[in-house]
Amino acid sequence: MNATGKVTLLSAGPGDLDLLTLKAAKALARADVVLLDDLVNSEIASLAPQARVIKVGKRGGCRSTPQAFIERLMQRYARKGLDVVRVKGGDALLFGRAGEELAALRRAGIPVEIVNGVSSAFAAAAGLGVSLTHRDHCQGVIFVTAHLRDHSEPDWPALAATRMTLAIYMGMSRIEGLCATLAQALSSETPAAVVQWAGSANERRVTGTLGTIAAIATQAGLGSPAIILVGDAIGEALSLATFDAAVETHGAALPVLRSA
Amino acid sequence: MNATGKVTLLSAGPGDLDLLTLKAAKALARADVVLLDDLVNSEIASLAPQARVIKVGKRGGCRSTPQAFIERLMQRYARKGLDVVRVKGGDALLFGRAGEELAALRRAGIPVEIVNGVSSAFAAAAGLGVSLTHRDHCQGVIFVTAHLRDHSEPDWPALAATRMTLAIYMGMSRIEGLCATLAQALSSETPAAVVQWAGSANERRVTGTLGTIAAIATQAGLGSPAIILVGDAIGEALSLATFDAAVETHGAALPVLRSA
Known part of the structure; x- marks a missing residue:
């Protein structure tokens, strides 16, 4: 656990865990909390042995976890000083609302790290x-x-x-x-x-x-x-x-x- | 060394070795020959300890290794039964002539594996x-x-x-x-x-x-x-x-x- 928390927007790539970057694997290994999108291969949790893993999928708008709730969740855990990893399929910076999440985290003054991946x-x-x-x-x-x-x-x-x-x-x-x-x-x-x-x-x-x-x-x-x-x-x-x-x-x- | 050789078109990502995929790191670890493009971080050679590393850059068209020579080189080593890794910056499938190299390898009947990366x-x-x-x-x-x-x-x-x-x-x-x-x-x-x-x-x-x-x-x-x-x-x-x-x-x- 860090003295001050942070959020990592982490790109999970297309599914095969071997297509994660080395940087992503390291970030998962040190994560306290992992928030997983729907389309992400849930086996990725095996790379985050210390983490509490929370599924926050919202596929096609139905039966979804509201975006605002996801953003509050990230902020709450980060404010506790935790290392929060927000996992998105493909590359986090292509589609998938990273822009909105980055803006919300910035407004809240929470440090963000971005880890790229394969789209x-x-x-x-x-x-x-x-x-x-x-x-x-x-x-x-x-x-x-x-x-x-x-x-x-x-x-x-x-x-x-x-x-x-x-x-x-x-x-x-x-x-x-x-x-x-x-x-x-x-x-x-x-x-x-x-x-x-x-x-x-x-x-x-x-x-x-x-x-x-x-x-x-x-x-x-x-x-x-x-x-x-x-x-x-x-x-x-x-x-x-x-x-x-x-x-x-x-x-x-x-x-x-x-x-x- | 494999009984039959092959060529891996490997995406080196943007430079930071931590942005390589796990799959890329594994492919480098088992490589016999590594062909490196100009803009690729040459420290990547440290991940291919068994390999003969050959620089084949051609930046902006000048002082270049001719494309045809690179293609012949890949084929020659693969035909010897070697595991040839052709390293390209970013993702190998975005710019950088992967299309031509794939076509040439196919014509020659040489198996090709593609490993994606971060562009x-x-x-x-x-x-x-x-x-x-x-x-x-x-x-x-x-x-x-x-x-x-x-x-x-x-x-x-x-x-x-x-x-x-x-x-x-x-x-x-x-x-x-x-x-x-x-x-x-x-x-x-x-x-x-x-x-x-x-x-x-x-x-x-x-x-x-x-x-x-x-x-x-x-x-x-x-x-x-x-x-x-x-x-x-x-x-x-x-x-x-x-x-x-x-x-x-x-x-x-x-x-x-x-x-x-």
């Missing part, structure tokens, strides 16, 4: 064996959430106009509509893929095009949480014809391996 | 203590390289039209021009920051706006390698007025800490 879209690309930004195809990648606070849609035509790879988070509930919209702005032949539970032991993936991927993913039974990848750079995965349009489990039968 | 823009955001995608401000983030193969420019107006956070890699040599172009499409008051050597012991950062950041960064002596961050979400850092427009070293005097 799911990177793990999804690794599973497919593709670069997110193959320079034959694009100059960058866009990470966008399809789940907006006001239930509106991202500006898909503006995103398409950049000609960059799209890594779409939280888009499975509207995959058919968003692929149709993107197909109008790009082409229905544009390569696309869906990777569910990317970077975890349960990883499943399918590949296709903007015209076919929604049906392929649905038929294969893929749902949230998943990353939808769109763009010519993703076509490098399609050229691995052995798993085109087929569902593969983590690392199986692929020329590109993910696990040792 | 510099995430470390830059951590240093500033901001989310890349604070939902009060944006729906996502764009990772774009300013260094294009044909020496052209990215389509800055199209990127600005998405209203997303921009994380610009390799843009320091043209920071004045690109900020001026972006200021026309957005506003010269749009928050901006530059973080040099993000996520390493040498990290330095300045904050400002599209109208001021080029001069501030130049005056502070910041150059490559650095990430330029632009967007309203970055304004959350500016509200930490204590370091506005000032150069800070890694974690010093900030209410948000990065290191334990």
Whole structure:
């Protein structure tokens, strides 16, 4: 226990505990309290043997722990002088309300440390064996959430106009509509893929095009949480014809391996 | 030594060895040969005690090890049955020619494993203590390289039209021009920051706006390698007025800490 407490916003990565950073493992080892999000692999608690572990998930807005309560909880434990680790899936600084939690902690005068991690879209690309930004195809990648606070849609035509790879988070509930919209702005032949539970032991993936991927993913039974990848750079995965349009489990039968 | 060799494309993260993943550390520990890019912290060799370490950097195109030579080198060692680890800065699947190297290894029939890591823009955001995608401000983030193969420019107006956070890699040599172009499409008051050597012991950062950041960064002596961050979400850092427009070293005097 420290003389003065603090909060660590810790990135848990995509699921596989081996994808935690060394820094994250050290922070967990010294934690007094661990607050776990819903989508985080709960086995992470094994890395925090001294800690009281509290689940504070709020998936898709239902049966949730209110955000304000989570923020109060962090502050209460930190004010007791405890080392509080707030665990978020992927990288804590991409989606997931880190901005609001940082602001609340700052207002309360509580020191915050941030530990980065691997975001799911990177793990999804690794599973497919593709670069997110193959320079034959694009100059960058866009990470966008399809789940907006006001239930509106991202500006898909503006995103398409950049000609960059799209890594779409939280888009499975509207995959058919968003692929149709993107197909109008790009082409229905544009390569696309869906990777569910990317970077975890349960990883499943399918590949296709903007015209076919929604049906392929649905038929294969893929749902949230998943990353939808769109763009010519993703076509490098399609050229691995052995798993085109087929569902593969983590690392199986692929020329590109993910696990040792 | 394995009966059949393989190549691991390994993400070294932004510099701090503690930001390597556990999986990366394990891969290095068993490596026979390590091929190191220029911008990778060379202390990483200490994690690969059995390995022959070869530097194959090619910074900005000059005095470079030709790409074709690097690809042949990987293949030659893998064919000898060796465990070859190709180390790239940040995440191997964002910029840095992983796409070309994967394609070449596939053509050669050599098994490839990919190990993800932390890309510099995430470390830059951590240093500033901001989310890349604070939902009060944006729906996502764009990772774009300013260094294009044909020496052209990215389509800055199209990127600005998405209203997303921009994380610009390799843009320091043209920071004045690109900020001026972006200021026309957005506003010269749009928050901006530059973080040099993000996520390493040498990290330095300045904050400002599209109208001021080029001069501030130049005056502070910041150059490559650095990430330029632009967007309203970055304004959350500016509200930490204590370091506005000032150069800070890694974690010093900030209410948000990065290191334990």
